[in-house]
Amino acid sequence: MSSIAKPSVRHPSARKNAIGLTKADYEGAMSTLCAGCGHDSVTASLIQAFWELDLPPHKAAKMSGIGCSSKTTAYFMRQSHGFNSVHGRMPSVTTGANAANRDLTYIGISGDGDSLNIGLGQMVHAIRRNVNMLYVIENNGVYGLTKGQFSATADVGSKSKRGEVHEQAPIDPVLLALTLGATFVARSFSGDKAQLVPILKAGLAHRGFALIDVISPCVSFNDHEGSTKSYAYVRGHGVETVATDFVPLRRSITVPAQHDEVTVVQMHDGHRVRLHATAPGYDPADREAAYGYVRSCIGREELATGLLFVDAAGRDMHDLNRTVPSPLAQLPFSSLCPGSAALDAMMARYR
Amino acid sequence: MPPTNVLDPRYYHKVVDCQWACPAHTNVPLYLRLIAQGRYADSYLLNRESNIFPGILGRTCDRPCEPACRRGRVDEKPVAICRLKRVAADLRGDISDRLPRAPDLKNGKRVALVGAGPSSLTVANDLLPLGYDVTIYDKHAKAGGLMRYSIPAFRLPEPVLDEECGYITGMGATMKYETPVTSMRTLLAEGYDAVFVGSGAPKGKELDIPGRNDAPTIHLGIDWLAAVQHRHITAIEPRVLIIGVGNTAMDCCRTARRLGARDATVLARRARKDFKASPWELEDAEEEGVRIVENHAPKRFIVEQGTLTGMEFDQLQWTEDANGRQRSTVTGTVVIPCDAVILAIGQENAVPWIESDLGIAFDARHMPVVDSMTHESTRPGVFFGGDAAWGPANIIWAVAHGHQAAISIHLHCAGRSLTMRPAAGMTLTSAKLGMQAWSYSNDYNPSPRATMQHQELVKRFSDVSVEVELGFTPDQAAREVERCLNCDIQTAFTDSLCIECDACIDICPTSCLTMTAACDTEAELRDHLSAPTLHPEQALFVSGPLPQTKRLMVKDEDVCLHCGLCAERCPTAAWDMQRFDLKLVYAGGFVAAAEAR
Ligand SMILES: Cc1cc2nc3c(=O)[nH]c(=O)nc-3n(C[C@H](O)[C@H](O)[C@H](O)COP(=O)(O)OP(=O)(O)OC[C@H]3O[C@@H](n4cnc5c(N)ncnc54)[C@H](O)[C@@H]3O)c2cc1C
Ligand SMILES: Cc1ncc(C[n+]2csc(CCOP(=O)(O)OP(=O)(O)O)c2C)c(N)n1
Ligand code: SF4
Ligand code: SF4
Ligand code: SF4
Ligand SMILES: [Mg+2]
Numbered sequence: 001m002s003s004i005a006k007p008s009v010r011h012p013s014a015r016k017n018a019i020g021l022t023k024a025d026y027e028g029a030m031s032t033l034c035a036g037c038g039h040d041s042v043t044a045s046l047i048q049a050f051w052e053l054d055l056p057p058h059k060a061a062k063m064s065g066i067g068c069s070s071k072t073t074a075y076f077m078r079q080s081h082g083f084n085s086v087h088g089r090m091p092s093v094t095t096g097a098n099a100a101n102r103d104l105t106y107i108g109i110s111g112d113g114d115s116l117n118i119g120l121g122q123m124v125h126a127i128r129r130n131v132n133m134l135y136v137i138e139n140n141g142v143y144g145l146t147k148g149q150f151s152a153t154a155d156v157g158s159k160s161k162r163g164e165v166h167e168q169a170p171i172d173p174v175l176l177a178l179t180l181g182a183t184f185v186a187r188s189f190s191g192d193k194a195q196l197v198p199i200l201k202a203g204l205a206h207r208g209f210a211l212i213d214v215i216s217p218c219v220s221f222n223d224h225e226g227s228t229k230s231y232a233y234v235r236g237h238g239v240e241t242v243a244t245d246f247v248p249l250r251r252s253i254t255v256p257a258q259h260d261e262v263t264v265v266q267m268h269d270g271h272r273v274r275l276h277a278t279a280p281g282y283d284p285a286d287r288e289a290a291y292g293y294v295r296s297c298i299g300r301e302e303l304a305t306g307l308l309f310v311d312a313a314g315r316d317m318h319d320l321n322r323t324v325p326s327p328l329a330q331l332p333f334s335s336l337c338p339g340s341a342a343l344d345a346m347m348a349r350y351r
Numbered sequence: 352m353p354p355t356n357v358l359d360p361r362y363y364h365k366v367v368d369c370q371w372a373c374p375a376h377t378n379v380p381l382y383l384r385l386i387a388q389g390r391y392a393d394s395y396l397l398n399r400e401s402n403i404f405p406g407i408l409g410r411t412c413d414r415p416c417e418p419a420c421r422r423g424r425v426d427e428k429p430v431a432i433c434r435l436k437r438v439a440a441d442l443r444g445d446i447s448d449r450l451p452r453a454p455d456l457k458n459g460k461r462v463a464l465v466g467a468g469p470s471s472l473t474v475a476n477d478l479l480p481l482g483y484d485v486t487i488y489d490k491h492a493k494a495g496g497l498m499r500y501s502i503p504a505f506r507l508p509e510p511v512l513d514e515e516c517g518y519i520t521g522m523g524a525t526m527k528y529e530t531p532v533t534s535m536r537t538l539l540a541e542g543y544d545a546v547f548v549g550s551g552a553p554k555g556k557e558l559d560i561p562g563r564n565d566a567p568t569i570h571l572g573i574d575w576l577a578a579v580q581h582r583h584i585t586a587i588e589p590r591v592l593i594i595g596v597g598n599t600a601m602d603c604c605r606t607a608r609r610l611g612a613r614d615a616t617v618l619a620r621r622a623r624k625d626f627k628a629s630p631w632e633l634e635d636a637e638e639e640g641v642r643i644v645e646n647h648a649p650k651r652f653i654v655e656q657g658t659l660t661g662m663e664f665d666q667l668q669w670t671e672d673a674n675g676r677q678r679s680t681v682t683g684t685v686v687i688p689c690d691a692v693i694l695a696i697g698q699e700n701a702v703p704w705i706e707s708d709l710g711i712a713f714d715a716r717h718m719p720v721v722d723s724m725t726h727e728s729t730r731p732g733v734f735f736g737g738d739a740a741w742g743p744a745n746i747i748w749a750v751a752h753g754h755q756a757a758i759s760i761h762l763h764c765a766g767r768s769l770t771m772r773p774a775a776g777m778t779l780t781s782a783k784l785g786m787q788a789w790s791y792s793n794d795y796n797p798s799p800r801a802t803m804q805h806q807e808l809v810k811r812f813s814d815v816s817v818e819v820e821l822g823f824t825p826d827q828a829a830r831e832v833e834r835c836l837n838c839d840i841q842t843a844f845t846d847s848l849c850i851e852c853d854a855c856i857d858i859c860p861t862s863c864l865t866m867t868a869a870c871d872t873e874a875e876l877r878d879h880l881s882a883p884t885l886h887p888e889q890a891l892f893v894s895g896p897l898p899q900t901k902r903l904m905v906k907d908e909d910v911c912l913h914c915g916l917c918a919e920r921c922p923t924a925a926w927d928m929q930r931f932d933l934k935l936v937y938a939g940g941f942v943a944a945a946e947a948r
Binding site: 009013036223235 | 424425426786787788789793794795797850851852853854856857858860861862863882883885899900910912914915916919920921922923
């Protein structure tokens with residue numbers, strides 16, 4: 001909470017983007033999260049990414065479930081569509097929304113509890129279907145909103161604020177997504193905007209399900225000694241595996257690749273992403289290798305970060321289901337609802 | 352880059368732009384908050400500590416604070432600092448029992464002050480409470496100097512002047528009115544422990560062109576204004592030209608309009624953008640029907656049979672040469688008919704009464720040689736201040752000089768070194784009252800700057816002493832004080848507490864904050880800021896290495912709103928909002944903090 005709303009004035013140098021909006025136009029209500037919450041930093045990175053991508057707010061839908069993380073959709077793009085669903089059901093609601101209107105940019109914001117505990121069954125199917133959406137898990141290892149119970153991402157051996165040691169095996173959303181065939185899998189840290197913002201932009205440009213697991217410390221219940229999701233722990237154990245550079249449509253890649261490991265990925269909408277593997281021999285297009293690498297990091301108590309796997313050619317839900325190319329709302333009524341004669345004809349086929 | 356030394360009071364002082372720019376370093380934001388709380392008397396007395404004449408300066412100050420005000424960088428127009436001072440003065444009620452007093456027991460030291468202008472009155476104000484026997488000489492019958500004899504009553508009403516000068520003279524100074532000092536030698540022979548020369552720059556500059564002495568209706572501006580003030584002059588001819596476009600010219604043309612001038616025209620050599628008069632004075636003059644003409648240089652007076660009929664001017668065109676120097680070329684001449692002329696092209700120092708063999712040195716321009724810190728002349732025990740020291744300035748500079756000279760006189764009389772002056776100190780007090788609760792109103796008020804209500808023109812011209820500005824209404828004052836950004840409530844940072852969560856950086860509305868790797872130079876650091884540097888003269892705060900990553904927290908002070916959101920969003924109170932109070936030194940040590948605080 002803050003005592004006042006954010007003052008309306010901005011730095012005099014504040015610029016407008018290509019669609020005439022300032023960064024302030026991408027802001028939302030004042031955050032009611034705890035001071036210092038990682039989720040607020042993710043919000044700031046999202047605002048930066050939307051502004052840089054010239055995203056029209058009225059063409060976006062903010063989707064979330066329940067949790068501190070899920071509250072954050074209120075804190076950005078106040079002029080967008082949005083749906084705040086039942087706990088864990090955001091992936092399914094987004095799947096439905098996307099089926100009906102494929103023209104919107106879907107921004108799903110969830111928590112480790114929302115996605116990997118109560119909502120696990122929902123999320124895995126959205127991945128399988130390759131629903132075209134940005135899916136951000138603000139991962140703090142606890143249920144922040146309900147005061148800090150361990151969530152499904154809590155590591156074995158990590159300690160709760162009151163000293164209790166966690167013993168159940170965690171679910172790693174990155175490994176899970178890789179096994180389920182996700183076409184865009186990344187991990188980052190709320191405290192590293194230089195890494196996070198280009199990944200968010202790449203995820204928004206990706207057609208298909210773009211999963212970004214963002215370690216986002218809970219400053220009130222999981223930022224102590226013994227936590228593996230604290231600011232200090234992540235800073236000490238994070239290793240950037242792949243450095244990401246988002247290359248907008250109108251900018252050419254001028255810097256020659258100095259490294260053999262530089263891969264340029266052409267996104268569906270014409271943007272490009274330049275990936276530079278800092279781990280020797282790492283190939284962000286090789287799913288098996290990515291899986292193995294991330295696992296080996298876990299063994300070394302390291303956290304692999306960066307855009308770890310991308311397949312820009314993957315087919316999304318609409319491709320797979322051969323749906324009509326336009327949003328349902330734009331179809332003429334006669335094709336959306338062809339009438340009882342058409343229904344009778346179809347039923348006749350099954351008789 | 353070494354970490355910023357915030358223990359040096361100058362760092363936070365500079366953040367309070369208005370207080371830094373004020374020659375007397377008035378604590379503006381605190382006095383504005385006292386007005387906001389309706390504590391007008393407290394606000395008045397706080398003002399008086401540093402600037403002595405809140406009622407006078409609240410109407411007439413040159414207000415160097417306002418162009419410096421941070422609000423001007425955030426939102427174009429500064430806070431109306433000066434006219435809010437007047438609000439405190441107008442509404443203060445009876446404060447007589449809270450003014451300084453002279454003790455019954457004197458300290459045995461006698462000091463003479465030449466001139467009863469603001470500089471001398473400030474010296475007297477500071478020395479009388481310490482038990483000095485102070486004698487003030489002035490050639491006029493009343494105290495105030497140019498504040499009384501030049502500044503017209505329609506800008507500064509006589510009762511305001513009488514009251515504030517009276518607070519000082521009433522402390523028991525021996526006033527020798529109508530007593531011009533004609534010889535420094537004689538004055539020194541009277542055995543004073545120190546002499547302060549605050550005699551101003553009393554001589555109007557002459558214009559030596561043909562015809563100057565051929566007609567009786569050609570006046571020297573400051574002499575003419577003084578004659579009006581004495582009511583020796585009560586009327587002027589219908590067509591008047593005023594030569595010069597400084598503050599004196601503005602007072603002359605507006606006074607002329609009140610004494611019957613139908614056409615009052617101000618003629619300037621320069622183009623409008625280079626005028627010396629303050630923009631608000633030009634506006635006020637034009638509102639009163641004064642015509643202001645640029646690019647005209649006087650050539651000669653046209654006098655026919657002892658009567659002035661006009662003046663001839665060269666018309667100029669200004670161009671800038673390669674070095675940025677302005678050069679004029681004459682494009683033609685023109686005769687402007689008129690009946691009277693007032694010369695307002697500047698003032699000069701004149702101290703013919705200081706003999707040359709007293710060890711008081713003068714430079715090639717006939718200006719006394721005065722030490723800029725101690726105000727001492729080349730003769731120990733003789734001090735200069737106000738316009739007499741370095742030429743014409745303004746009231747608030749005269750006051751600032753008076754305070755410094757009083758310190759020197761006090762040290763001199765104690766036989767101590769004048770250069771071993773105590774430095775200003777500071778206190779820092781957390782403004783935190785509780786969770787997200789502060790002892791100041793931290794919300795940003797987007798109101799535009801208040802505009803001053805003026806007396807209607809007909810009433811203004813009915814008498815030369817009708818005050819033009821009516822002051823702010825209570826509503827206006829209440830809104831205007833909220834425009835102040837409270838720059839004295841400082842963002843104080845403790846490196847060791849920061850967990851580098853970015854919360855402060857994310858919330859800051861004006862992108863003041865950055866965390867970045869250490870750099871060698873400030874220029875390099877400025878390349879890495881969240882928002883580009885717009886005013887390199889504004890300081891950067893640089894922390895020590897932060898605990899987790901050894902990066903630095905950097906704050907560009909330029910457009911900080913002092914909204915406190917960084918401190919509210921900080922989980923560890925690494926940022927705190929702390930009230931900075933500059934402890935200025937006056938003669939006799941620290942002035943006790945106003946009871947107000
Ligand atoms: C027309 C005009 C308008 C101005 N308007 C403003 C304004 O709006 N705001 C502002 O801040 N400033 C203004 N000023 C400037 C301001 O008045 C002066 O800078 C200020 O008064 C200087 O103070 P001082 O103490 O140095 O001396 P002064 O105010 O000049 O006082 C000197 C005194 O010494 C006396 N004196 C001189 N010689 C002797 C002697 N030999 N013996 C005895 N007495 C002597 C004089 O009679 C006078 O009373 C204005 C000036 C003029 C001319
Ligand atoms: C159906 C249902 N079950 C349980 C809850 C209680 N509940 C609210 S938030 C939450 C956990 C949220 O955890 P996470 O998604 O990690 O979000 P965080 O607050 O940590 O960001 C739970 C269990 C609920 N609101 N609804
Ligand atoms: S905003 Fe207030 S404190 Fe800051 S410079 Fe202006 S008047 Fe002074
Ligand atoms: S007080 Fe803090 S948040 Fe507010 S403008 Fe200044 S640095 Fe930014
Ligand atoms: S909010 Fe506090 S802890 Fe977080 S980065 Fe800023 S100063 Fe450091
Ligand atoms: Mg959580």
